[in-house]
Amino acid sequence: MKKVKVNLLPIVSKINLPTVLKTAILPGDSMERLFIATQVGEIIYIGNGSLRTFLDIRPQIIKLGTSEPGVSRGGYDERGLVGLAFHPQFYYNGLFYLHYSIAGTQGPGALPEHFNPNPCDPGTINLKWINRETQYDHIDTVEEWIVQSNRQPQKRRTLLNLRRPFFNHNGVNSLNFSPETGKLVLTNGDGGAGYDPFNLSQDNMEIAGKIIEIDVAKDTFILNPPVVTRFDELPVPIQETLTVMAKGVRNIPGISYQRFYNQYIKYVGNVGQDLAESIFSFVQYKPIPVTQLTQASLRNTEPDKDGCINFGWRGWEGAFPTSIIKDCSGNPDLEEKTIAYYDEAVKTSVRRLPPLTSYFHKDPRPDKFGGTALTGVQAYTGNAIPKLTGNVVFTDLARNEESGPPVRGVLAYTRVRTDGKLNDFSVIEADYNFESQSAYYVSLGTNLDQTRLYLGVNSSMKVTDFNQGSVFEIVP
Numbered sequence: 001m002k003k004v005k006v007n008l009l010p011i012v013s014k015i016n017l018p019t020v021l022k023t024a025i026l027p028g029d030s031m032e033r034l035f036i037a038t039q040v041g042e043i044i045y046i047g048n049g050s051l052r053t054f055l056d057i058r059p060q061i062i063k064l065g066t067s068e069p070g071v072s073r074g075g076y077d078e079r080g081l082v083g084l085a086f087h088p089q090f091y092y093n094g095l096f097y098l099h100y101s102i103a104g105t106q107g108p109g110a111l112p113e114h115f116n117p118n119p120c121d122p123g124t125i126n127l128k129w130i131n132r133e134t135q136y137d138h139i140d141t142v143e144e145w146i147v148q149s150n151r152q153p154q155k156r157r158t159l160l161n162l163r164r165p166f167f168n169h170n171g172v173n174s175l176n177f178s179p180e181t182g183k184l185v186l187t188n189g190d191g192g193a194g195y196d197p198f199n200l201s202q203d204n205m206e207i208a209g210k211i212i213e214i215d216v217a218k219d220t221f222i223l224n225p226p227v228v229t230r231f232d233e234l235p236v237p238i239q240e241t242l243t244v245m246a247k248g249v250r251n252i253p254g255i256s257y258q259r260f261y262n263q264y265i266k267y268v269g270n271v272g273q274d275l276a277e278s279i280f281s282f283v284q285y286k287p288i289p290v291t292q293l294t295q296a297s298l299r300n301t302e303p304d305k306d307g308c309i310n311f312g313w314r315g316w317e318g319a320f321p322t323s324i325i326k327d328c329s330g331n332p333d334l335e336e337k338t339i340a341y342y343d344e345a346v347k348t349s350v351r352r353l354p355p356l357t358s359y360f361h362k363d364p365r366p367d368k369f370g371g372t373a374l375t376g377v378q379a380y381t382g383n384a385i386p387k388l389t390g391n392v393v394f395t396d397l398a399r400n401e402e403s404g405p406p407v408r409g410v411l412a413y414t415r416v417r418t419d420g421k422l423n424d425f426s427v428i429e430a431d432y433n434f435e436s437q438s439a440y441y442v443s444l445g446t447n448l449d450q451t452r453l454y455l456g457v458n459s460s461m462k463v464t465d466f467n468q469g470s471v472f473e474i475v476p
């Protein structure tokens with residue numbers, strides 16, 4: 001693949017951790033503006049050269065950087081404001097959508113201690129999430145808001161309230177509209193911990209670990225939906241607005257659509273466990289109505305899952321059966337890799353979608369890199385960087401190298417293959433001097449027609465370190 005070099009053009013600095021980067025045209029405005037959602041709960045935009053506040057919901061966001069009441073997590077957190085999407089008709093109707101973790105909903109978590117599967121102990125392979133009303137970490141909400149005639153945003157209704165077992169894997173850039181169906185797409189992580197302890201991602205009734213389409217054109221007239229974890233706990237009018245597009249999700253930095261003649265290629269990244277980060281692509285899919293899933297569950301029958309996408313987690317981590325990696329006691333330079341969930345890997349082996357590309361946490365090849373966590377996947381259709389035109393750009397949080405600080409994130413790209421084979425990827429060299437500061441690449445965004453790319457960078461991975469964030473445009 002061709003070597004690509006880009007520059008990073010600074011747009012804004014000294015903001016909080018930027019989780020979502022999107023453009024939109026405000027009602028009554030004439031210009032497309034860049035909107036930045038921060039994890040702590042602000043949405044700001046660039047207007048006439050200055051930074052303006054669009055919405056500030058910081059008081060409504062759970063206290064970040066803590067776990068059980070009063071227990072610190074060292075400032076690392078995956079909760080907060082993680083999703084922002086503007087309705088395709090936002091300029092005319094003022095509607096936009098938020099996904100965030102609600103203040104005051106902190107619980108003790110679903111398990112008392114750190115989870116590791118042990119194939120020799122069936123108890124760790126067949127765990128169930130019990131006492132869900134009390135054993136959970138927090139509650140996430142998906143809401144519809146409207147920009148009123150006085151330019152002030154106001155909440156209109158709640159679409160979903162989701163109880164989450166652990167603090168992590170809530171998705172990030174988790175709300176996007178499908179240009180194909182016009183529906184709001186929620187890319188929902190598996191609920192957290194590591195190794196999906198309760199196998200929520202493969203269970204048809206669990207909301208966690210799925211990509212869900214929400215028909216926002218239907219008004220359910222349910223002002224405060226119940227807090228749920230499963231589809232069959234939802235009132236029927238809400239079930240009727242939902243279809244399941246994909247399952248087998250671990251954690252996911254959004255979905256990107258690329259027009260290809262008269263159809264769309266969908267790109268989805270699945271954050272890895274210990275081995276690999278993976279990017280998937282697909283065109284054809286057949287979403288399953290949630291009402292069909294719940295009826296099949298009541299009848300104890302299997303729903304028609306032909307055409308529903310399955311990324312294979314927790315049995316598969318990208319192209320590999322999910323492994324447990326241990327140091328070899330006799331040889332510290334080597335590692336023992338054991339298949340964690342052999343039976344599940346076999347069960348899902350033919351049902352799953354193979355990835356378009358994977359990159360690895362350790363990679364000995366000279367022109368590659370060791371990754372940490374996938375943080376963004378976006379199709380690029382612009383002509384300013386010709387070598388990237390029509391390709392898929394992705395970001396990794398931090399280059400996994402032994403060289404130590406300062407930390408640097410990674411930009412890379414892959415291209416579409418029409419033959420279904422696993423594709424290679426190539427590093428994009430970014431010319432920017434961060435000097436002695438760390439630079440975690442935390443988010444990737446585009447403008448409305450995908451001709452411009454934006455990169456969110458933070459110099460700390462602690463949400464309690466404020467004003468450490470910057471946003472760049474990726475330019476030739």
